[in-house]
Amino acid sequence: MKAAAMKIEPTKTSASSQDESAKILLCGLSHRYRHRKLNTLSDIDLAIPHGQVLAVVGRSGCGKSTLLQLIAGLLRPSSGEVRIDGLPVSGPSPRRNLIFQQPSLYPWMNVAQNVGFGLKFVPSPTPPRRRIEEMLQLVGLEQHAEDDVRMLSGGQQQRVALARSLATAPEVLLLDEPFSALDAMTRAELQAQVRGIIDALGMTAVLVTHDLDEALLMGDRIVVMDSHPGRVREAVELPAGHRRDRAHVGFQRLRHQLEQTFVDAARPFPATASPYTYQTSRELN
Numbered sequence: 001m002k003a004a005a006m007k008i009e010p011t012k013t014s015a016s017s018q019d020e021s022a023k024i025l026l027c028g029l030s031h032r033y034r035h036r037k038l039n040t041l042s043d044i045d046l047a048i049p050h051g052q053v054l055a056v057v058g059r060s061g062c063g064k065s066t067l068l069q070l071i072a073g074l075l076r077p078s079s080g081e082v083r084i085d086g087l088p089v090s091g092p093s094p095r096r097n098l099i100f101q102q103p104s105l106y107p108w109m110n111v112a113q114n115v116g117f118g119l120k121f122v123p124s125p126t127p128p129r130r131r132i133e134e135m136l137q138l139v140g141l142e143q144h145a146e147d148d149v150r151m152l153s154g155g156q157q158q159r160v161a162l163a164r165s166l167a168t169a170p171e172v173l174l175l176d177e178p179f180s181a182l183d184a185m186t187r188a189e190l191q192a193q194v195r196g197i198i199d200a201l202g203m204t205a206v207l208v209t210h211d212l213d214e215a216l217l218m219g220d221r222i223v224v225m226d227s228h229p230g231r232v233r234e235a236v237e238l239p240a241g242h243r244r245d246r247a248h249v250g251f252q253r254l255r256h257q258l259e260q261t262f263v264d265a266a267r268p269f270p271a272t273a274s275p276y277t278y279q280t281s282r283e284l285n
């Protein structure tokens with residue numbers, strides 16, 4: 001597709017019975033923390049198809065990490081539910097791995113031991129030693145298997161965390177601002193590498209980020225969230241053939257439109273419109 005023809009299209013976000021085949025289905029999902037008067041998240045409806053990378057952007061405190069923890073099964077919804085492959089999520093599972101902003105490695109284990117940690121609990125598709133080698137190769141750390149993780153750079157530590165998460169062959173990868181502590185070069189390298197790994201392994205992913213470029217570089221669809229309570233303000237599908245290249249003119253145009261959407265999300269939610277009618281009636285170009 002020519003760059004000039006590309007535009008961001010708002011998409012339907014409400015879940016319906018047709019979305020039963022979605023890999024991840026969020027139905028009327030709300031969450032209120034104990035001792036809080038108001039919901040942190042309210043009425044989130046989203047269907048994420050198999051193999052899609054959904055990028056979630058929104059202001060600090062709008063509930064992005066809470067959303068990931070609900071999908072991971074680390075938190076229970078106050079109402080509504082999360083379904084994976086049609087089954088309700090009732091707790092954590094090695095089939096869904098959450099990667100945090102800080103790598104949180106085990107400092108008393110070396111690189112290979114960290115990568116193999118999850119394999120103690122989950123049957124490995126290949127013998128554990130072989131699997132660890134495969135994962136280290138995948139993230140380009142095969143020369144560092146015996147290293148003390150405390151001696152690694154931030155980017156290398158994040159790669160170890162990624163290899164540890166991938167070792168158990170999760171179907172769903174949840175990434176909570178995984179590159180925000182890294183320098184621009186390392187970040188760009190890992191963005192491309194992780195997107196490549198997600199595609200190669202056929203995973204479905206939800207990426208939380210503050211960085212609109214990152215959302216465009218890694219996502220297939222981008223959800224912009226509102227705050228107080230956190231809910232979906234806009235969901236935009238990236239055009240087929242979207243070039244994941246910052247220098248490309250089409251990328252710049254999409255970046256500009258997304259920025260505008262982000263700014264609009266700071267305005268009050270229209271009281272008369274349901275999220276669904278608001279999202280679908282909005283013209284972005």
Ligand SMILES: Nc1ncnc2c1ncn2[C@@H]1O[C@H](COP(=O)(O)OP(=O)(O)OP(=O)(O)O)[C@@H](O)[C@H]1O
Pocket residue numbers: 033034036040058059060061062063064065066067
């Ligand atoms: N354990 C908790 N108990 C009570 N309130 C919490 C708890 N964790 C988060 N919150 C509140 O829920 C809201 C959303 O928090 P969350 O961490 O999900 O936001 P976020 O969008 O990830 O923010 P950031 O972009 O800064 O990481 C915030 O107001 C926060 O104070």
Ligand SMILES: [Mg+2]
Pocket residue numbers: 064065066176
């Ligand atoms: Mg967060």
